[in-house]
Amino acid sequence: MSSEKKSQPILLCEPFLEGNEWLYLKECLDTKWVSSAGKFVSRFESKIAEYVGVEHAVAAVNGTAALHMALLVAGVEPGDEVVTSTLTFIAPANAIRHAGATPVFIDADPLTWQMDANLAAGFLSERCEKRGGRLYNRNTGRRIGALLPVHILGHPVDMDPLLELARDFELPVVEDACESFGASYKGRNVGAMGDIACFSFNGNKLITCGGGGMIVTGDGDWAARARHLSTQARSEPIEYIHDQVAYNYRLTNIQAALGCAQFEQLDHLIVAKRRIAEAYRRMCRQLPGLTYMPEAPWAECVFWLSTVVVDPGAFGMDSRGLLACLAEKKIEARPMWQPIHRSAAHRGALFVDTGAADHLHSHGLFLPSSCGLTPKDQERVTAAISAAAG
Ligand SMILES: Cc1ncc(COP(=O)(O)O)c(C=O)c1O
Structure with a gap:
C-alpha cells in the first residue's frame, strides 16, 4: 500500500478540543x-x-x-x-x-x-x-x-x-x-x-x-x-x-x-492559526504563482481559514486542478465562495460589482487550517502543493 493510501485525511478545519x-x-x-x-x-x-x-x-x-x-x-x-x-x-x-x-x-x-x-x-x-x-x-x-x-x-x-x-x-x-x-x-x-x-x-x-x-x-x-x-x-x-x-x-x-x-484556550488557538499562516506564507514565497491572503498593516488577522490565490499561468495548474490533486492525497481544500450575487438563492438582488470577488472565487483556495494541524501535516500539504506545481 502506498504511504498516501495509509495516511490519514487532512481536513479543512477541525475543532481543537483539548481543554475542559x-x-x-x-x-x-x-x-x-x-x-x-x-x-x-x-x-x-x-x-x-x-x-x-x-x-x-x-x-x-x-x-x-x-x-x-x-x-x-x-x-x-x-x-x-x-x-x-x-x-x-x-x-x-x-x-x-x-x-x-x-x-x-x-x-x-x-x-x-x-x-x-x-x-x-x-x-x-x-x-x-x-x-x-x-x-x-x-x-x-x-x-x-x-x-x-x-x-x-x-x-x-x-x-x-x-x-x-x-x-x-x-x-x-x-x-x-x-x-x-x-x-x-x-x-x-x-x-x-x-x-x-x-x-x-x-x-x-x-x-x-x-x-x-x-x-x-x-x-x-x-x-x-x-x-x-x-x-x-x-x-x-x-x-x-x-x-x-x-x-x-x-x-x-x-x-x-x-x-x-x-x-479558555483562545490565546493558544490564535497562536496556532498564526503559525499555520506563517508556514503557508513561506510556502507561497517559494512557489511561483501562489499568493497568500492579505493582512493589512492596520489589521491583526486571526487567519481563521488560510487562503491562497492560484495564478494558473505561473503555477502551471488552476485552482480546481490543485484542489483535485490535493483531494487525491486525502487533503481537503475548498474553493473560495461563489459571490453571493451569483447565487441562485439571491438571484435578482442588487449588486455593485467590479469582478474582484469573481476573480477570488475562480482562483482562491482555502487550505487546511485546523488549530491541531501538526508541522508534519503541514509539510504534507506543502509537499503535495509543490508536487502539483508545474
Ligand atoms: C460570515 C459568516 N456569517 C455568518 C455565519 C453563520 O454562522 P452559523 O453557521 O453559526 O449560523 C457564518 C458561518 O458559519 C459565516 O461564515
Whole structure:
C-alpha cells in the first residue's frame, strides 16, 4: 500500500478540543442543566462581552440566528435594503432575507478581500437619496435599513470609512464578525466597532460550541430586545404570556459549556492559526504563482481559514486542478465562495460589482487550517502543493 493510501485525511478545519470540554459537559449532565438556562450560558456571555470590550452579550443558537435578531433589533424592517458583502459565506445574506429585507451586495476590495468601502460610498451617495430623514434607493424606492460588513476569514474590514458613511447617512452598522472572533482593527476588537455585532461558534470556527452564536452590543435596550426575541418574547416568567411572535434562538447550557472550555484556550488557538499562516506564507514565497491572503498593516488577522490565490499561468495548474490533486492525497481544500450575487438563492438582488470577488472565487483556495494541524501535516500539504506545481 502506498504511504498516501495509509495516511490519514487532512481536513479543512477541525475543532481543537483539548481543554475542559469533557469536564464542563459532564457537569451539565450531572446537574441536569442541559437546556437554555444554566451557569455556562451566562458565563459564556460575560466572557465574550469582556473579551470584545462591549457591555452586553446575548447568546444565540448559531451565528445566522444572531444576525437575524441583530438586524431586527437594529430596526431593519420588511421591504428595506441592507448593504452587505458579496464575498462571504451565504449566512448574512440569508439573515437579511429572514428579516424580510433585500441585500445589496458590494464587491470586495482586491487589496483586503473585504467589503470595498469606496463602492459602498458610491452606492449610497449616487444611487440613494434622503427623504424625511431616511435614506432611500432612488431606483427601487426601498429604504436602506443598515450596513452589514462581513469580516471574512479572520481579517477585519477597513471599518473607519464605513463607520464614517454610517454616520453621514445615519445608518446602523451590524458587524458580521462570525468568522473573525479574536481579530482586531487599529487596536479595536472586531465586534466592538458597529452598533451591534455577531459571532459564530460553529464547529469550524476558532472556538466552537458545536453550534452557537453571540450578539454583542453596547446598547442595553438592544441587548434586552435580542434576549426577548430569542426566548419566544416571553413577557412574564411564570404565566405563558408572550407579547409578539418571536423565536426559539437561545443557546443551550451544553453548547455554552463547550464554548466556555474553548474560550479558555483562545490565546493558544490564535497562536496556532498564526503559525499555520506563517508556514503557508513561506510556502507561497517559494512557489511561483501562489499568493497568500492579505493582512493589512492596520489589521491583526486571526487567519481563521488560510487562503491562497492560484495564478494558473505561473503555477502551471488552476485552482480546481490543485484542489483535485490535493483531494487525491486525502487533503481537503475548498474553493473560495461563489459571490453571493451569483447565487441562485439571491438571484435578482442588487449588486455593485467590479469582478474582484469573481476573480477570488475562480482562483482562491482555502487550505487546511485546523488549530491541531501538526508541522508534519503541514509539510504534507506543502509537499503535495509543490508536487502539483508545474
Ligand atoms: C460570515 C459568516 N456569517 C455568518 C455565519 C453563520 O454562522 P452559523 O453557521 O453559526 O449560523 C457564518 C458561518 O458559519 C459565516 O461564515
